[in-house]
Amino acid sequence: MRIALLGAPGSGKGTQAKKLMADRDIPQVSTGDMLREAVAQGTRFGLRAKSVMDSGNLVPNEVVLGIISERLVKKDTKNGFILDGFPRTKQQSLDLENLLEKMGTPLDRVVLMDVDFDILMKRLTGRRTCSLTGKLLNVYFSSQEELDECTNAGGELIYREDDNEDTIRNRLNVYRENTEPLIDLYRDRQKLVTIDAIGSIDEVYERLIGALI
Numbered sequence: 453m454r455i456a457l458l459g460a461p462g463s464g465k466g467t468q469a470k471k472l473m474a475d476r477d478i479p480q481v482s483t484g485d486m487l488r489e490a491v492a493q494g495t496r497f498g499l500r501a502k503s504v505m506d507s508g509n510l511v512p513n514e515v516v517l518g519i520i521s522e523r524l525v526k527k528d529t530k531n532g533f534i535l536d537g538f539p540r541t542k543q544q545s546l547d548l549e550n551l552l553e554k555m556g557t558p559l560d561r562v563v564l565m566d567v568d569f570d571i572l573m574k575r576l577t578g579r580r581t582c583s584l585t586g587k588l589l590n591v592y593f594s595s596q597e598e599l600d601e602c603t604n605a606g607g608e609l610i611y612r613e614d615d616n617e618d619t620i621r622n623r624l625n626v627y628r629e630n631t632e633p634l635i636d637l638y639r640d641r642q643k644l645v646t647i648d649a650i651g652s653i654d655e656v657y658e659r660l661i662g663a664l665i
């Protein structure tokens with residue numbers, strides 16, 4: 453199964469990709485995660501990406517394409533992959549198509565995760581990761597028990613540097629301008645399935661599984 457998750461920042465792509473990965477044993481390929489890793493390691497790609505990511509703009513295409521090309525040739529993608537956060541522009545969708553065509557492994561489906569813009573803001577400003585377990589939490593939506601579980605074990609609830617209000621606003625604008633046009637593009641190619649991504653993680657996951665049948 454080779455799929456791409458399409459949706460605004462905060463629509464839950466990462467959360468659902470991780471669940472699907474655990475369930476189906478196919479890797480989540482998140483350009484955002486790989487870029488953050490490159491930044492943390494101070495690699496050449498990372499140094500170029502850091503300030504752009506902090507402002508909420510898109511990292512240059514050749515950087516992202518370099519990262520994704522190296523990732524998709526790894527052995528663990530042989531039974532499929534879940535693209536999360538890529539493609540994000542028309543050019544990236546063309547680059548992806550060329551890359552996958554060369555590999556003989558076209559995308560099966562693109563799932564659009566549909567969420568109202570006002571809900572996205574709360575999801576993004578409240579988003580935290582437990583420093584001990586890496587678990588994704590939200591100060592507005594997670595239960596107090598889940599939040600305490602992290603802090604009582606000595607963990608911290610950390611937030612991403614680009615999850616502040618100004619950057620979030622910019623990321624949502626960047627999504628509208630650059631990524632939304634991909635919805636029509638994949639609809640025209642008959643690859644698009646849309647799911648309602650409002651609700652609990654499990655509810656959305658069920659819809660996702662339903663969309664992949």
Ligand code: AMP
Nearest residue numbers: 483484505508509510511516537538540
């Ligand atoms: P994400 O974790 O998917 O929200 O991505 C965080 C940041 O990484 C974005 O705001 C961009 O700066 C950068 N990024 C991630 N994926 C891409 C991509 N496909 N193209 C360009 N920039 C990206």
